Amino acid sequence: MPKTVTASTLVLAAIRERVAALHAAVDPDTEPVPALEDPAVGTHDIGSEDTSAEDGGTSVTLPATDDETPDDDIPVVGEEDGLDLERLADALADLDAVVTGFASLIEDSHLGALRAELAWARSTVEETRALDGTVDVLEELVEDLDPTLRQGPVEARVGIxxxxxxxxxxxxxxxxLAQPEWTSLLAHADQLVLTAPIAGGKPKHATKVLARALADADAAAREAADAAVAQAQGSDHATEPALGAVATAAATVATTAGVTRGVLGKQARKLGDAADALAGALDERRRTEAVAHWLVDLADLAHRAGEPSFTYGVLHAEARARRAAADEALAAAVTAYTKPKLHKWLKDLS
Structure with a gap:
């Protein structure tokens, strides 16, 4: 990385990239508003899975009606046309992570409004992403089911x-997307890029400034992880606020580390990778727990419609086993992320 790189240039490049991605997610044919010169440095986005908005799957039961008896040829899930929800979710999560991770460097009176708008938008989009993840696990369980254990129109019931x-x-x-808050979100994001109110304009301060931002994000993630460990083990709730906070904080660390690793080096990369792994473990834990709740409701719905519910019990046992494995993986990810040697170097730099 050139010694002329400043923290402000690097952060602005990261924001520009994500604002452009947000525009492209909702309208691929529209050029984003920012028109600043590209910096002479690249950004390295590790990427993240944000699981902050979680779907507990506790209310999927629908009233049984006379015309609700399914046919066997109904597919489990159909392909959606139009907006790429996964792409939109990623764009929102990435922009949110950048403005959160580098909030201390952004001197913009509208930053609070932008962050509130991002939280509002993500609460809706991430619910859909969480639903898709839950459906993926459910489909895997149904596909792997021993045919001799299938009783009733299971695939069709799930499809309904x-x-x-x-x-x-x-x-x-x-x-x-039709709300004025969405228009305001895009306007605030564009304004942030065009006015570029980013502190840290001296190259000699880049390492220290970026290390401090990453250290702040890291401290928030470790605090959230410590608070969630006891709550995560053996709990029957997929929407635990503590786990959601860990997922959001881990995503911020992963993205912040990705932006800064060109300056901070391989230690930032290792920290970002550990944060990314923690976010992934949290997502798997949420999905497996949500599926277990869905299967309880599906069994109830099938029973009230006069269908056998045995198969849902078999699937529920498989989901609980997968949830237990996810608990172990989550504990391992938390342990890996909280190792002192992964963080000590940040104190020395910041």
Whole structure:
């Protein structure tokens, strides 16, 4: 990385990249507003999975009606047309992580409004992403089921419930994009790029300034992880606020480390990789727990419609086993992330 690189240039480049991605996610044919010169340095985005908005799957049961008895040829999930929700979720999460990780360097009176708007948008979009993840696990369990254990129109019953929930989530996202708050979010994001109110304009201070930002994000993630360890083990709730806070904080660390690793080196990369692994473990834990809740409701719905519920019990046992494995993986990820040697170097730099 050139010695002329400043923290402000690097952070602005990261913001520009993510604002452009946000515009492209909702309208691929529209050029984003920012028109500043590209900096002479690249950014290295480690990437992250944000699991802050979690779907507990506790209310999927629908009233059984006479025309609700499914046909065997109904698919489990249909492909969605139109907006790429995964791309939109990633763009929102990435921009949120950058403005959170480098908030101490951003001198913009509208930053608070932008962060509030991002939280509002993510609460809707991430719910849809969480739903998709839950459906993926459910499909895997059904696909791997021993055919001799299938009783009743299981795939079709799952398809009815999934289609209903997917339609609701898609409608919510479409409604979000039509709100004035969404227009305001884009305007604030564009303004942040165009006015470029980023502190840290001296190259000689780049290492210290960026290390301090990463250290702040790291401290927040470790604090959240410490608070969640006891709550995560053996709990029956997929929407634990403590776990959501860890996922959000881990995503911020992963993204912040990705932006700064060109200056801070391989230690930043290792920290970002550990944070990314923690976020992934949290996502798997949430999905497996959500599926277990779904299967309880599916069994109830099938029973009230006069269908055998035995198969859902078998699937539920598999989901609980997968949840137990996810608990172990989460504990290992927390242990790996909280190792002192992964963080000590930051204190020396910042």
């Amino acid at each position: 419930v999934v289609a209903s929930r997917t339609a609701q989530s898609s409608d919510a996202v479409a409604g979000m």
